[in-house]
Each structure stands twice: as structure tokens, then as C-alpha cells.
Amino acid sequence: MSATISADVPVFAEFDPLDPEQVADPHRWLKEARRNQPVFFMPKYGWYVVTRLDDITRIANDHETFSNRMFVTVPEVPPRYRDRLPNGFPMKVQLAAADPPAHGRLKRFMQAALSPRTIAAHANRIRQIANTLIDEMLRNPDRQANLVVSYADRIPMMAIAALLDAPVDDHRRYREWVDASLELITTNPSPARLDVLAETLVDFDTFVRTLIQERRERPGEDAISKMFAAASKDDALGEEEVLGLVSSMLLGGTDTTSTAIGNMVWSLLTHRDQWDAVRVDRSLLAKAFEESVRFRDPGRGPIRLATRDTEIRGIPIPKGSLIQLCTMAADHDETVFDRAEQFDIFREDLKIAPAWGRGIHMCVGRVLAHLEGEIALDTLLDRIPDLELVGDGARSYTPQLMMPTLRSLNVRW
Numbered sequence: 001m002s003a004t005i006s007a008d009v010p011v012f013a014e015f016d017p018l019d020p021e022q023v024a025d026p027h028r029w030l031k032e033a034r035r036n037q038p039v040f041f042m043p044k045y046g047w048y049v050v051t052r053l054d055d056i057t058r059i060a061n062d063h064e065t066f067s068n069r070m071f072v073t074v075p076e077v078p079p080r081y082r083d084r085l086p087n088g089f090p091m092k093v094q095l096a097a098a099d100p101p102a103h104g105r106l107k108r109f110m111q112a113a114l115s116p117r118t119i120a121a122h123a124n125r126i127r128q129i130a131n132t133l134i135d136e137m138l139r140n141p142d143r144q145a146n147l148v149v150s151y152a153d154r155i156p157m158m159a160i161a162a163l164l165d166a167p168v169d170d171h172r173r174y175r176e177w178v179d180a181s182l183e184l185i186t187t188n189p190s191p192a193r194l195d196v197l198a199e200t201l202v203d204f205d206t207f208v209r210t211l212i213q214e215r216r217e218r219p220g221e222d223a224i225s226k227m228f229a230a231a232s233k234d235d236a237l238g239e240e241e242v243l244g245l246v247s248s249m250l251l252g253g254t255d256t257t258s259t260a261i262g263n264m265v266w267s268l269l270t271h272r273d274q275w276d277a278v279r280v281d282r283s284l285l286a287k288a289f290e291e292s293v294r295f296r297d298p299g300r301g302p303i304r305l306a307t308r309d310t311e312i313r314g315i316p317i318p319k320g321s322l323i324q325l326c327t328m329a330a331d332h333d334e335t336v337f338d339r340a341e342q343f344d345i346f347r348e349d350l351k352i353a354p355a356w357g358r359g360i361h362m363c364v365g366r367v368l369a370h371l372e373g374e375i376a377l378d379t380l381l382d383r384i385p386d387l388e389l390v391g392d393g394a395r396s397y398t399p400q401l402m403m404p405t406l407r408s409l410n411v412r413w
């Protein structure tokens with residue numbers, strides 16, 4: 001980072017999002033931050049953290065001062081893969097990493113791909129997927145499962161496959177593509193490792209290019225056909241852009257939604273009266289999902305880059321600084337939510353949880369995530385209404401700075 005940090009910058013010394021205790025229960029520390037140091041710097045990780053919703057909203061609406069440019073850094077393709085990836089890695093174009101005006105154009109294509117109508121057209125397929133996964137789970141004679149591995153983690157990948165009108169059974173391949181893409185953009189892989197990642201991403205590249213070819217010839221009701229339908233002669237959509245948008249769907253829409261589904265089941269099972277309330281009144285499904293996302297945000301919050309010297313709540317922020325809009329903290333902002341620390345699907349002060357972000361980059365996949373979350377819960381309530389946690393569910397999260405992804409939630413029936 002190029003910025004220099006002056007001596008009067010507030011630092012919250014005890015705060016470390018990767019400390020196991022804070023991974024398990026981050027809200028104790030986030031509450032203290034909101035109250036005593038709503039904006040602070042983390043010397044260990046090199047970025048500022050902003051914790052109150054009003055500050056986050058202001059920053060998210062000022063994309064000239066706070067850019068999304070730094071979001072991903074994609075390495076060069078290794079020489080022996082250049083003939084198979086002549087245009088670079090397939091996640092080079094990322095919606096979340098674009099600033100206006102490029103951002104608005106790409107977002108329009110993505111909104112066409114993820115429109116409520118396109119998504120509704122795939123609802124039955126997603127319900128079928130949820131039922132098939134439960135059939136498989138119920139075959140376990142031990143009558144227990146890790147719900148993340150057997151259910152929550154598979155639904156988002158299979159739902160995106162369904163939306164692409166591609167085979168849904170290949171979810172392991174999707175997982176490999178997501179993991180390889182994340183590793184490529186968030187770590188500094190050795191040359192040997194880069195080769196392995198390139199091999200996996202050649203597979204993704206070929207898969208999407210084949211779909212593109214098919215959809216150009218025979219458009220359908222799938223996400224790629226909808227992107228092309230939103231293009232025009234004056235505003236053609238390039239193949240690299242479609243690749244980037246499909247990659248954006250996979251990177252934005254898998255671990256987030258899987259963790260949200262798992263967290264929702266955990267929240268409801270630890271508030272059994274609310275599980276029962278949704279069981280008897282399914283009109284509560286949407287509220288249950290939205291409140292779960294607020295109560296346990298799947299992410300910690302997106303990052304921005306200061307394009308000039310600025311300030312947040314009077315704290316000077318030098319040009320070149322990285323700033324995390326900590327939506328996880330804003331979800332429990334007590335100046336916005338009554339009894340913010342309580343899980344309550346009946347709350348009336350929640351419309352759109354801070355967890356979806358604010359401003360022009362606000363989540364474009366919210367309708368899809370809701371559909372997946374609501375179908376996942378509806379199907380569980382129909383098929384395994386007496387589901388319960390094994391002990392406390394032995395929840396575990398990956399120690400990731402941006403997104404503590406849920407890896408296990410043990411349940412029985």
C-alpha cells in the first residue's frame with residue numbers, strides 16, 4: 001500500500017478478524033468498534049475498517065473518491081498456457097472490480113441475466129435440486145449430516161448451472177473453478193501452483209466459450225442468452241465480457257449464498273420457536289432469509305480504494321488507502337435496528353439488510369439468493385421438519401479475511 005499512516009490514526013489493537021475467537025463470534029468486537037472507534041486502521045492487514053451504516057452508505061455512494069478498482073489483481077497467464085488462454089485468465093473482467101462508466105454497462109447485462117423473470121423461470125429446477133439433495137441426505141442410515149457439504153454448498157452452484165441451462169450434476173467442477181479463481185486473485189501462487197490453477201481455468205474457459213457458441217446459435221431462457229438479448233449493434237457484448245460475467249456470478253454467488261443458507265438454518269434451529277413459526281406459515285420464508293443474512297452476514301464487507309486524500313468521520317484517509325465497508329458491523333448498528341443483537345424474523349425495521357451492500361455495487365444476485373434460500377428452507381421444512389443440531393452444530397468457518405465461509409454445520413433427524 002502506498003499510503004503513509006499518521007500517528008493520530010485510530011487503531012483497535014485487540015481487533016483481529018482471523019483470531020479464532022473472533023471468527024466464531026465477531027459481534028462482541030464489532031459492537032465495541034461501532035461504539036468507541038467507528039473508523040479504525042488495522043496495521044496487520046493494512047486497511048481501514050468502517051463500521052456504521054451511515055458512513056458505509058456515504059462511501060458506497062461516492063465512487064469517485066472510493067473506487068472498486070483494487071478488488072481483484074489477476075496475474076499473467078504462465079507462458080505454456082498462453083495458446084490456450086490467449087486473452088488472459090477468464091475472470092479478468094469482474095463486475096465488482098469495475099468503476100463507472102464501465103461498471104454501469106456491465107451491470108445492465110448482469111441485471112438482464114439475473115432478472116426476477118429469468119430467475120422465476122428456473123424456480124422449479126432449483127426446487128427439484130433441493131429435493132434431490134435431501135433424498136440423498138435421507139439415505140444416510142446414521143440419520144445425520146454436515147448440512148453445508150450435503151446441501152447448503154451444493155444448491156448455489158447447481159442453481160447457477162441451472163440458470164445457465166448447463167448440467168447441474170457437475171457441481172464438483174464448479175467448486176474447483178471457484179476455488180481456483182479465488183486462489184488466483186487472493187494469494188500469490190508459486191509458478192508450479194499457477195500451472196495447476198491455469199489448467200483448471202482452461203477447463204472453465206472452454207466450458208463457458210462452448211456455452212456462448214451454443215447460445216449464439218440457439219438462444220433460450222438461460223442467463224447467457226439474456227445477456228446477449230440485452231446487447232445491441234451499438235453496444236455489442238464481447239466474449240471476454242460474458243466470461244467475466246459468468247465468473248462474477250460464480251465468485252459472487254456461491255460461498256456467499258451457501259454460508260447464508262447454513263447460517264439461516266443455524267439461526268432458526270437455535271431459535272426453535274421461529275423455525276416452528278415458518279414451518280406453519282410459509283409466507284415468513286422471505287423474512288426468515290433476510291433476517292438471517294442481517295443477523296449473520298456471510299461476508300465481512302467489500303473493500304474500496306481512496307482515489308484522493310479524504311476523511312471519514314473526521315479521520316484523515318490518505319490517497320491510496322484501502323477501506324473495508326464492514327457490512328457485518330453495520331448489520332447490527334443499534335442506531336438503525338431495534339434490539340440489533342437479537343434474531344427476530346418478525347422485526348419490522350428490516351427491509352434490505354446492509355449485508356447486500358449499498359450504492360451502485362449493491363448485490364445484483366439478491367433475488368436469486370433469496371429464491372435459493374427460501375426454496376432451501378421450504379424444502380427442509382417439508383421434508384425434515386424435526387431437523388435438529390447435533391450438539392451446538394459444531395459450526396466452523398474458513399479463516400478468510402473477506403469472507404468467513406461456513407464449512408460445517410452438523411444436523412440430525
Ligand code: HEM
Pocket residue numbers: 068095096097107110160248249250252253254256257260293298299301302303327355356357358360361362363364365366368369
Ligand atoms: C446471501 C448471499 C449474498 C450476499 C450476502 C451478497 C453480498 C454482496 C455484497 C455486499 C455486494 C457488494 C459489493 C461491493 O459493494 O463492492 C455484492 C455484489 C455482487 N454480488 Fe452478491 N451477495 C450474495 C449473493 C449473490 C448471488 C447469488 C450472486 C449471483 C449469482 C451475486 C453476485 C454479485 C455480483 C456480480 C456483485 C457485484 C455487483 C456490482 O459490483 O455491481 N451475489 N454482493
